[in-house]
Amino acid sequence: MKARSKRLMLVGGGVALLVAAVALVLSAFQQNLVFFHTPTEIAEGKAPTGKTFRVGGMVEEGSIAREPDGVTVRFAITDTAKVIPVTYKGTLPDLFKEGKGAVVQGKLENGVFRATEVLAKHDENYMPPEAAHAVEQAQKAATTLSQ
Protein backbone atom coordinates (compact mmCIF):
# COMPACT_ATOMS: atom_id res chain seq x y z
CA MET A 1 0.00 0.00 0.00
CA LYS A 2 2.93 2.31 0.77
CA ALA A 3 4.53 1.80 -2.66
CA ARG A 4 1.15 2.43 -4.25
CA SER A 5 0.60 5.80 -2.57
CA LYS A 6 4.19 6.75 -3.44
CA ARG A 7 3.48 6.04 -7.11
CA LEU A 8 0.23 7.99 -6.84
CA MET A 9 2.16 11.00 -5.52
CA LEU A 10 4.77 10.64 -8.29
CA VAL A 11 2.16 10.48 -11.04
CA GLY A 12 0.07 13.27 -9.49
CA GLY A 13 3.12 15.47 -8.95
CA GLY A 14 4.32 14.85 -12.49
CA VAL A 15 0.97 15.85 -13.96
CA ALA A 16 0.79 18.97 -11.76
CA LEU A 17 4.29 20.04 -12.83
CA LEU A 18 3.37 19.48 -16.45
CA VAL A 19 0.17 21.54 -16.19
CA ALA A 20 2.18 24.38 -14.64
CA ALA A 21 4.79 24.19 -17.41
CA VAL A 22 2.16 24.23 -20.16
CA ALA A 23 0.36 27.17 -18.51
CA LEU A 24 3.65 29.11 -18.46
CA VAL A 25 4.43 28.33 -22.10
CA LEU A 26 0.91 29.27 -23.20
CA SER A 27 0.94 32.60 -21.37
CA ALA A 28 4.39 33.34 -22.87
CA PHE A 29 3.14 32.68 -26.40
CA GLN A 30 -0.26 34.28 -25.86
CA GLN A 31 0.35 36.67 -28.77
CA ASN A 32 1.06 33.93 -31.30
CA LEU A 33 -1.98 31.90 -30.30
CA VAL A 34 -4.32 34.74 -31.14
CA PHE A 35 -5.75 34.18 -34.60
CA PHE A 36 -6.79 37.80 -35.11
CA HIS A 37 -6.62 41.23 -33.49
CA THR A 38 -9.58 43.49 -32.82
CA PRO A 39 -9.82 47.05 -34.20
CA THR A 40 -9.43 48.34 -30.63
CA GLU A 41 -6.14 46.47 -30.22
CA ILE A 42 -4.90 48.01 -33.48
CA ALA A 43 -5.91 51.49 -32.31
CA GLU A 44 -3.93 50.86 -29.12
CA GLY A 45 -0.92 49.89 -31.22
CA LYS A 46 -0.95 46.26 -30.09
CA ALA A 47 -1.05 44.84 -33.61
CA PRO A 48 2.15 44.17 -35.56
CA THR A 49 2.95 46.97 -38.02
CA GLY A 50 4.61 46.46 -41.38
CA LYS A 51 3.83 42.76 -41.59
CA THR A 52 0.83 40.59 -42.40
CA PHE A 53 -1.67 39.99 -39.62
CA ARG A 54 -5.41 39.42 -39.20
CA VAL A 55 -8.21 41.70 -38.05
CA GLY A 56 -11.47 40.28 -36.80
CA GLY A 57 -14.79 41.82 -35.91
CA MET A 58 -18.14 42.63 -37.40
CA VAL A 59 -18.69 43.95 -40.94
CA GLU A 60 -20.15 47.39 -40.27
CA GLU A 61 -23.74 47.88 -41.41
CA GLY A 62 -23.96 49.79 -44.70
CA SER A 63 -20.20 49.77 -45.23
CA ILE A 64 -19.90 47.32 -48.16
CA ALA A 65 -19.26 49.16 -51.42
CA ARG A 66 -17.91 47.93 -54.77
CA GLU A 67 -15.38 49.97 -56.70
CA PRO A 68 -16.19 50.77 -60.35
CA ASP A 69 -13.62 48.13 -61.47
CA GLY A 70 -16.02 45.47 -60.20
CA VAL A 71 -13.46 43.40 -58.27
CA THR A 72 -12.36 45.69 -55.45
CA VAL A 73 -14.59 45.73 -52.40
CA ARG A 74 -14.49 48.27 -49.60
CA PHE A 75 -15.97 47.62 -46.19
CA ALA A 76 -15.24 48.32 -42.56
CA ILE A 77 -14.50 45.96 -39.68
CA THR A 78 -15.71 47.09 -36.29
CA ASP A 79 -15.74 45.79 -32.72
CA THR A 80 -18.34 48.50 -31.93
CA ALA A 81 -15.64 50.64 -30.26
CA LYS A 82 -13.21 51.19 -33.16
CA VAL A 83 -13.51 50.85 -36.93
CA ILE A 84 -10.91 49.76 -39.51
CA PRO A 85 -11.55 50.45 -43.23
CA VAL A 86 -10.66 47.49 -45.48
CA THR A 87 -10.09 47.08 -49.22
CA TYR A 88 -10.08 43.65 -50.85
CA LYS A 89 -9.82 42.21 -54.36
CA GLY A 90 -11.31 38.78 -54.80
CA THR A 91 -14.26 36.57 -54.06
CA LEU A 92 -16.00 36.82 -50.71
CA PRO A 93 -17.32 33.79 -48.77
CA ASP A 94 -21.08 33.19 -48.93
CA LEU A 95 -21.55 34.01 -45.26
CA PHE A 96 -19.79 37.36 -45.58
CA LYS A 97 -22.54 39.88 -44.79
CA GLU A 98 -23.04 43.24 -43.14
CA GLY A 99 -23.62 42.86 -39.43
CA LYS A 100 -21.91 39.43 -39.39
CA GLY A 101 -18.47 38.38 -38.20
CA ALA A 102 -15.42 38.34 -40.49
CA VAL A 103 -11.68 37.88 -40.22
CA VAL A 104 -9.44 39.55 -42.82
CA GLN A 105 -5.74 38.95 -43.41
CA GLY A 106 -3.43 41.56 -44.86
CA LYS A 107 -1.40 44.66 -44.09
CA LEU A 108 -2.24 48.05 -42.65
CA GLU A 109 -1.21 50.87 -45.01
CA ASN A 110 -1.93 54.52 -44.11
CA GLY A 111 -4.82 53.58 -41.89
CA VAL A 112 -6.45 51.35 -44.53
CA PHE A 113 -6.24 47.57 -44.22
CA ARG A 114 -5.31 45.91 -47.54
CA ALA A 115 -6.76 42.42 -47.25
CA THR A 116 -5.40 39.45 -49.20
CA GLU A 117 -7.82 36.95 -47.66
CA VAL A 118 -11.32 37.31 -46.22
CA LEU A 119 -12.90 34.67 -43.99
CA ALA A 120 -16.44 34.70 -42.64
CA LYS A 121 -16.80 34.00 -38.93
CA HIS A 122 -20.16 32.62 -37.94
CA ASP A 123 -21.38 32.41 -34.36
CA GLU A 124 -22.51 29.45 -32.27
CA ASN A 125 -26.23 30.11 -32.80
CA TYR A 126 -28.18 27.68 -34.94
CA MET A 127 -31.82 28.40 -35.69
CA PRO A 128 -34.38 27.96 -38.45
CA PRO A 129 -34.95 30.95 -40.80
CA GLU A 130 -38.39 31.72 -39.25
CA ALA A 131 -36.83 32.02 -35.78
CA ALA A 132 -34.01 34.19 -37.14
CA HIS A 133 -36.62 36.42 -38.79
CA ALA A 134 -38.57 36.71 -35.51
CA VAL A 135 -35.40 37.63 -33.61
CA GLU A 136 -34.61 40.29 -36.22
CA GLN A 137 -38.12 41.77 -35.95
CA ALA A 138 -37.91 41.82 -32.16
CA GLN A 139 -34.54 43.60 -32.28
CA LYS A 140 -35.90 46.19 -34.72
CA ALA A 141 -38.92 46.78 -32.48
CA ALA A 142 -36.64 47.17 -29.45
CA THR A 143 -34.44 49.76 -31.19
CA THR A 144 -37.47 51.73 -32.42
CA LEU A 145 -38.91 51.79 -28.92
CA SER A 146 -35.67 52.94 -27.35
CA GLN A 147 -35.30 55.83 -29.81
Next chain:
Amino acid sequence: MTKPERGRSLLRFASPQHFYPLAGRLAPWFAAIAILLTAIGLWLGFFVAPTDATQGQVYRVIFIHVPAAWMSMFIYLVMAFWSAVGLVMNTRLSFVMSQALAPTGAMFCFVALWTGALWGKPTWGAYWVWDARLTSQLLLLFLYFGFIALTRAIEDPRRADRAGAIIALVGAVNVPIIYFSVQWWNTLHQGASVSLTKAPSMAATMLTGMLVMAFASWAYTLAVVFWRVRPMILERERHTEWVAAELERAGASSQAAGGRA
Protein backbone atom coordinates in the same frame (compact mmCIF):
# COMPACT_ATOMS: atom_id res chain seq x y z
CA MET B 1 -8.79 -10.49 2.09
CA THR B 2 -11.95 -9.67 3.99
CA LYS B 3 -13.86 -7.45 1.64
CA PRO B 4 -17.61 -6.87 1.56
CA GLU B 5 -19.43 -9.19 -0.83
CA ARG B 6 -20.71 -6.43 -3.12
CA GLY B 7 -17.27 -4.86 -3.58
CA ARG B 8 -15.79 -8.22 -4.45
CA SER B 9 -18.43 -8.96 -7.04
CA LEU B 10 -17.73 -5.66 -8.81
CA LEU B 11 -13.95 -5.94 -8.52
CA ARG B 12 -14.26 -9.39 -10.07
CA PHE B 13 -14.48 -7.69 -13.47
CA ALA B 14 -11.09 -6.07 -12.94
CA SER B 15 -9.59 -9.52 -13.53
CA PRO B 16 -9.03 -10.33 -17.23
CA GLN B 17 -10.60 -13.76 -16.83
CA HIS B 18 -13.93 -12.26 -15.79
CA PHE B 19 -13.78 -9.14 -17.90
CA TYR B 20 -13.17 -11.09 -21.13
CA PRO B 21 -16.58 -12.85 -21.28
CA LEU B 22 -18.36 -9.76 -19.92
CA ALA B 23 -16.93 -7.64 -22.77
CA GLY B 24 -17.98 -10.31 -25.24
CA ARG B 25 -21.53 -10.37 -23.90
CA LEU B 26 -21.94 -6.56 -23.74
CA ALA B 27 -20.42 -5.61 -27.12
CA PRO B 28 -23.32 -6.78 -29.35
CA TRP B 29 -25.82 -4.93 -27.14
CA PHE B 30 -23.90 -1.67 -27.42
CA ALA B 31 -23.56 -2.24 -31.17
CA ALA B 32 -27.34 -2.67 -31.44
CA ILE B 33 -27.91 0.49 -29.37
CA ALA B 34 -25.43 2.36 -31.60
CA ILE B 35 -27.24 1.30 -34.79
CA LEU B 36 -30.63 2.23 -33.35
CA LEU B 37 -29.46 5.64 -32.05
CA THR B 38 -27.64 6.42 -35.32
CA ALA B 39 -30.82 5.70 -37.28
CA ILE B 40 -32.86 7.95 -34.97
CA GLY B 41 -30.15 10.63 -34.95
CA LEU B 42 -29.83 10.72 -38.73
CA TRP B 43 -33.60 10.86 -39.14
CA LEU B 44 -33.79 13.79 -36.68
CA GLY B 45 -30.78 15.47 -38.27
CA PHE B 46 -31.90 15.21 -41.87
CA PHE B 47 -35.70 15.09 -41.79
CA VAL B 48 -36.86 16.79 -38.58
CA ALA B 49 -34.29 19.49 -37.91
CA PRO B 50 -34.87 22.62 -40.01
CA THR B 51 -32.26 24.34 -42.14
CA ASP B 52 -30.06 26.95 -40.45
CA ALA B 53 -30.87 30.60 -41.07
CA THR B 54 -27.24 31.66 -41.64
CA GLN B 55 -25.50 28.58 -43.04
CA GLY B 56 -28.24 26.75 -44.88
CA GLN B 57 -28.15 22.96 -45.26
CA VAL B 58 -24.39 22.59 -44.86
CA TYR B 59 -24.74 22.98 -41.09
CA ARG B 60 -26.02 19.35 -41.05
CA VAL B 61 -22.37 18.30 -40.85
CA ILE B 62 -22.75 19.24 -37.16
CA PHE B 63 -24.50 15.93 -36.40
CA ILE B 64 -21.22 14.06 -36.85
CA HIS B 65 -18.67 16.84 -36.39
CA VAL B 66 -19.58 17.74 -32.81
CA PRO B 67 -20.13 14.17 -31.49
CA ALA B 68 -16.84 13.08 -33.12
CA ALA B 69 -14.95 16.03 -31.62
CA TRP B 70 -16.44 15.40 -28.15
CA MET B 71 -15.61 11.70 -28.43
CA SER B 72 -12.02 12.34 -29.53
CA MET B 73 -11.41 14.47 -26.44
CA PHE B 74 -13.33 12.22 -24.03
CA ILE B 75 -11.62 9.01 -25.20
CA TYR B 76 -8.21 10.61 -24.64
CA LEU B 77 -9.20 11.55 -21.09
CA VAL B 78 -10.40 7.99 -20.43
CA MET B 79 -7.07 6.68 -21.80
CA ALA B 80 -5.22 9.02 -19.45
CA PHE B 81 -7.42 7.82 -16.56
CA TRP B 82 -6.69 4.12 -17.24
CA SER B 83 -3.01 4.93 -17.71
CA ALA B 84 -2.89 6.65 -14.32
CA VAL B 85 -4.73 3.72 -12.72
CA GLY B 86 -2.25 1.33 -14.35
CA LEU B 87 0.81 3.26 -13.19
CA VAL B 88 -0.46 3.66 -9.64
CA MET B 89 -2.15 0.31 -9.02
CA ASN B 90 0.07 -1.79 -11.30
CA THR B 91 -2.99 -3.35 -12.93
CA ARG B 92 -2.15 -4.56 -16.42
CA LEU B 93 -5.74 -4.67 -17.65
CA SER B 94 -5.87 -0.85 -17.26
CA PHE B 95 -3.06 -0.39 -19.80
CA VAL B 96 -4.75 -2.82 -22.18
CA MET B 97 -7.97 -0.77 -21.90
CA SER B 98 -6.20 2.47 -22.78
CA GLN B 99 -4.51 0.80 -25.77
CA ALA B 100 -7.81 -0.64 -26.97
CA LEU B 101 -9.37 2.85 -26.86
CA ALA B 102 -6.64 4.62 -28.85
CA PRO B 103 -7.51 3.62 -32.46
CA THR B 104 -11.18 4.57 -31.99
CA GLY B 105 -10.16 7.89 -30.44
CA ALA B 106 -7.83 8.56 -33.37
CA MET B 107 -10.63 7.68 -35.79
CA PHE B 108 -13.02 10.17 -34.16
CA CYS B 109 -10.27 12.80 -34.04
CA PHE B 110 -9.64 12.42 -37.77
CA VAL B 111 -13.39 12.52 -38.47
CA ALA B 112 -13.69 15.76 -36.47
CA LEU B 113 -10.86 17.35 -38.48
CA TRP B 114 -12.13 16.06 -41.83
CA THR B 115 -15.75 17.11 -41.33
CA GLY B 116 -14.55 20.42 -39.90
CA ALA B 117 -12.54 21.08 -43.07
CA LEU B 118 -15.54 20.23 -45.27
CA TRP B 119 -17.69 22.52 -43.14
CA GLY B 120 -15.14 25.34 -43.02
CA LYS B 121 -14.80 25.74 -46.78
CA PRO B 122 -18.41 26.73 -47.54
CA THR B 123 -18.91 28.76 -44.33
CA TRP B 124 -15.59 30.42 -43.43
CA GLY B 125 -14.13 30.29 -46.92
CA ALA B 126 -11.17 28.04 -46.01
CA TYR B 127 -10.67 24.30 -45.44
CA TRP B 128 -8.03 24.95 -42.83
CA VAL B 129 -6.73 27.84 -40.72
CA TRP B 130 -4.08 27.74 -38.02
CA ASP B 131 -6.25 29.02 -35.20
CA ALA B 132 -5.90 27.71 -31.65
CA ARG B 133 -8.88 25.33 -31.83
CA LEU B 134 -7.89 23.65 -35.09
CA THR B 135 -4.19 23.49 -34.22
CA SER B 136 -4.76 21.92 -30.80
CA GLN B 137 -7.17 19.37 -32.32
CA LEU B 138 -4.50 18.46 -34.90
CA LEU B 139 -2.05 18.04 -32.03
CA LEU B 140 -4.51 15.60 -30.45
CA LEU B 141 -4.43 13.49 -33.62
CA PHE B 142 -0.61 13.40 -33.47
CA LEU B 143 -0.79 12.42 -29.78
CA TYR B 144 -3.07 9.50 -30.72
CA PHE B 145 -0.68 8.46 -33.52
CA GLY B 146 2.30 8.80 -31.17
CA PHE B 147 0.60 6.69 -28.50
CA ILE B 148 -0.35 3.95 -30.97
CA ALA B 149 3.09 3.92 -32.64
CA LEU B 150 4.98 3.84 -29.35
CA THR B 151 2.92 1.11 -27.69
CA ARG B 152 3.24 -1.07 -30.80
CA ALA B 153 6.93 -0.37 -31.45
CA ILE B 154 8.19 -1.45 -28.01
CA GLU B 155 8.48 -5.23 -27.81
CA ASP B 156 8.43 -5.63 -24.04
CA PRO B 157 4.77 -5.16 -23.04
CA ARG B 158 5.63 -3.76 -19.60
CA ARG B 159 7.82 -1.05 -21.07
CA ALA B 160 5.32 -0.37 -23.87
CA ASP B 161 2.56 0.04 -21.25
CA ARG B 162 4.58 2.57 -19.27
CA ALA B 163 5.76 4.56 -22.28
CA GLY B 164 2.20 4.76 -23.62
CA ALA B 165 0.84 5.75 -20.22
CA ILE B 166 3.27 8.66 -20.04
CA ILE B 167 2.20 9.96 -23.49
CA ALA B 168 -1.47 9.56 -22.47
CA LEU B 169 -0.96 11.52 -19.23
CA VAL B 170 1.24 14.24 -20.72
CA GLY B 171 -1.03 14.64 -23.74
CA ALA B 172 -4.15 14.93 -21.57
CA VAL B 173 -3.09 18.52 -20.84
CA ASN B 174 -4.00 19.27 -24.46
CA VAL B 175 -7.67 18.32 -23.97
CA PRO B 176 -8.70 21.31 -21.80
CA ILE B 177 -6.66 23.50 -24.16
CA ILE B 178 -8.77 22.28 -27.11
CA TYR B 179 -11.98 22.75 -25.17
CA PHE B 180 -11.29 26.25 -23.83
CA SER B 181 -9.27 27.54 -26.83
CA VAL B 182 -12.33 29.32 -28.22
CA GLN B 183 -12.71 31.23 -24.93
CA TRP B 184 -9.05 31.89 -24.16
CA TRP B 185 -7.97 33.22 -27.55
CA ASN B 186 -9.50 34.90 -30.58
CA THR B 187 -10.24 31.99 -32.92
CA LEU B 188 -12.02 31.68 -36.24
CA HIS B 189 -13.83 28.68 -34.79
CA GLN B 190 -17.04 29.76 -33.05
CA GLY B 191 -17.67 29.23 -29.34
CA ALA B 192 -19.49 26.27 -27.84
CA SER B 193 -23.20 26.00 -28.67
CA VAL B 194 -23.72 23.49 -25.87
CA SER B 195 -22.03 23.82 -22.48
CA LEU B 196 -22.78 23.24 -18.84
CA THR B 197 -22.73 26.92 -17.97
CA LYS B 198 -25.37 28.33 -20.31
CA ALA B 199 -28.51 27.39 -22.18
CA PRO B 200 -27.76 25.81 -25.57
CA SER B 201 -27.87 28.26 -28.47
CA MET B 202 -29.48 25.83 -30.89
CA ALA B 203 -33.03 25.11 -31.98
CA ALA B 204 -34.44 22.18 -29.96
CA THR B 205 -34.74 19.68 -32.83
CA MET B 206 -31.17 20.38 -33.99
CA LEU B 207 -29.89 19.93 -30.44
CA THR B 208 -31.82 16.68 -29.93
CA GLY B 209 -30.43 15.23 -33.17
CA MET B 210 -26.89 16.14 -32.15
CA LEU B 211 -27.23 14.66 -28.66
CA VAL B 212 -28.73 11.42 -30.01
CA MET B 213 -25.75 11.12 -32.38
CA ALA B 214 -23.43 11.78 -29.42
CA PHE B 215 -25.00 8.90 -27.47
CA ALA B 216 -24.75 6.73 -30.60
CA SER B 217 -21.01 7.38 -30.75
CA TRP B 218 -20.70 6.46 -27.05
CA ALA B 219 -22.43 3.14 -27.69
CA TYR B 220 -20.33 2.51 -30.80
CA THR B 221 -17.13 3.22 -28.88
CA LEU B 222 -18.08 0.80 -26.09
CA ALA B 223 -18.94 -1.93 -28.59
CA VAL B 224 -15.84 -1.62 -30.76
CA VAL B 225 -13.48 -1.22 -27.79
CA PHE B 226 -14.92 -4.30 -26.07
CA TRP B 227 -14.42 -6.23 -29.31
CA ARG B 228 -10.88 -4.94 -29.71
CA VAL B 229 -9.81 -5.57 -26.11
CA ARG B 230 -10.75 -9.26 -26.17
CA PRO B 231 -7.95 -10.55 -28.44
CA MET B 232 -5.54 -8.20 -26.64
CA ILE B 233 -6.45 -9.91 -23.35
CA LEU B 234 -6.01 -13.37 -24.91
CA GLU B 235 -2.54 -12.40 -26.04
CA ARG B 236 -1.51 -11.01 -22.66
CA GLU B 237 -2.92 -13.95 -20.74
CA ARG B 238 -1.84 -16.67 -23.16
CA HIS B 239 0.05 -18.57 -20.46
CA THR B 240 -3.06 -19.14 -18.36
CA GLU B 241 -5.33 -22.17 -18.34
CA TRP B 242 -8.51 -20.19 -19.03
CA VAL B 243 -7.08 -18.77 -22.25
CA ALA B 244 -6.01 -22.29 -23.27
CA ALA B 245 -9.60 -23.42 -22.81
CA GLU B 246 -10.94 -20.36 -24.64
CA LEU B 247 -8.59 -20.99 -27.57
CA GLU B 248 -9.68 -24.62 -27.80
CA ARG B 249 -13.27 -23.41 -28.02
CA ALA B 250 -12.51 -20.68 -30.56
CA GLY B 251 -10.35 -23.03 -32.64
CA ALA B 252 -13.03 -25.72 -32.65
CA SER B 253 -15.79 -23.29 -33.64
CA SER B 254 -13.73 -21.72 -36.45
CA GLN B 255 -13.02 -25.20 -37.80
CA ALA B 256 -16.73 -26.01 -37.61
CA ALA B 257 -17.43 -22.82 -39.53
CA GLY B 258 -14.87 -23.86 -42.13
CA GLY B 259 -16.65 -27.19 -42.59
CA ARG B 260 -13.67 -29.26 -41.48
CA ALA B 261 -14.93 -30.57 -38.15
Next chain:
Amino acid sequence: MGQWESWSAFWDMGGAAFYVWGSYGLTFALIALELVLVFQRRKDTVQRLLRWRRAVGKDSVKRNGEGYTPAMESEQ
Protein backbone atom coordinates in the same frame (compact mmCIF):
# COMPACT_ATOMS: atom_id res chain seq x y z
CA MET C 1 -40.34 14.18 -46.65
CA GLY C 2 -40.15 16.45 -43.62
CA GLN C 3 -37.74 19.22 -44.52
CA TRP C 4 -37.43 18.34 -48.22
CA GLU C 5 -39.56 18.95 -51.27
CA SER C 6 -38.16 15.94 -53.13
CA TRP C 7 -35.45 13.32 -52.97
CA SER C 8 -33.35 15.26 -55.44
CA ALA C 9 -33.58 18.31 -53.15
CA PHE C 10 -32.44 16.07 -50.32
CA TRP C 11 -29.43 14.73 -52.23
CA ASP C 12 -28.53 18.25 -53.36
CA MET C 13 -28.39 19.52 -49.74
CA GLY C 14 -29.02 23.08 -50.85
CA GLY C 15 -25.93 22.96 -53.07
CA ALA C 16 -23.72 21.67 -50.27
CA ALA C 17 -23.90 18.01 -51.35
CA PHE C 18 -20.11 17.64 -51.67
CA TYR C 19 -19.45 18.94 -48.17
CA VAL C 20 -22.30 17.15 -46.38
CA TRP C 21 -22.03 13.77 -48.15
CA GLY C 22 -18.25 13.99 -48.14
CA SER C 23 -18.41 14.24 -44.35
CA TYR C 24 -20.93 11.45 -43.80
CA GLY C 25 -19.39 9.21 -46.47
CA LEU C 26 -15.89 9.26 -45.02
CA THR C 27 -17.18 8.81 -41.47
CA PHE C 28 -19.16 5.67 -42.25
CA ALA C 29 -16.35 4.32 -44.46
CA LEU C 30 -13.90 4.69 -41.54
CA ILE C 31 -16.33 3.01 -39.13
CA ALA C 32 -16.72 0.08 -41.56
CA LEU C 33 -12.94 -0.15 -41.92
CA GLU C 34 -12.45 -0.09 -38.15
CA LEU C 35 -14.95 -2.94 -37.66
CA VAL C 36 -13.30 -5.04 -40.40
CA LEU C 37 -9.87 -4.51 -38.81
CA VAL C 38 -11.16 -5.38 -35.33
CA PHE C 39 -12.69 -8.68 -36.44
CA GLN C 40 -9.69 -9.47 -38.64
CA ARG C 41 -7.47 -8.94 -35.63
CA ARG C 42 -9.52 -11.29 -33.48
CA LYS C 43 -9.26 -14.03 -36.12
CA ASP C 44 -5.52 -13.51 -36.59
CA THR C 45 -4.84 -13.49 -32.84
CA VAL C 46 -6.79 -16.69 -32.17
CA GLN C 47 -5.03 -18.51 -35.03
CA ARG C 48 -1.59 -17.24 -34.01
CA LEU C 49 -2.12 -18.23 -30.39
CA LEU C 50 -3.39 -21.67 -31.40
CA ARG C 51 -0.23 -22.19 -33.49
CA TRP C 52 1.88 -20.93 -30.60
CA ARG C 53 0.23 -23.33 -28.16
CA ARG C 54 0.88 -26.24 -30.48
CA ALA C 55 4.52 -25.22 -30.90
CA VAL C 56 4.95 -24.86 -27.14
CA GLY C 57 2.99 -28.04 -26.54
CA LYS C 58 5.78 -30.14 -28.03
CA ASP C 59 8.18 -29.01 -25.33
CA SER C 60 5.90 -28.52 -22.36
CA VAL C 61 3.63 -31.52 -21.98
CA LYS C 62 2.20 -29.96 -18.81
CA ARG C 63 0.29 -27.35 -20.79
CA ASN C 64 -1.33 -29.79 -23.17
CA GLY C 65 -5.02 -30.19 -23.10
CA GLU C 66 -6.26 -33.70 -22.51
CA GLY C 67 -6.09 -35.97 -25.50
CA TYR C 68 -3.42 -33.87 -27.21
CA THR C 69 -1.06 -35.97 -29.32
CA PRO C 70 1.62 -34.88 -31.78
CA ALA C 71 -0.29 -36.85 -34.41
CA MET C 72 -3.06 -34.24 -34.32
CA GLU C 73 -0.47 -31.64 -35.29
CA SER C 74 -0.02 -33.10 -38.78
CA GLU C 75 -3.75 -33.05 -39.43
CA GLN C 76 -4.00 -29.30 -39.06
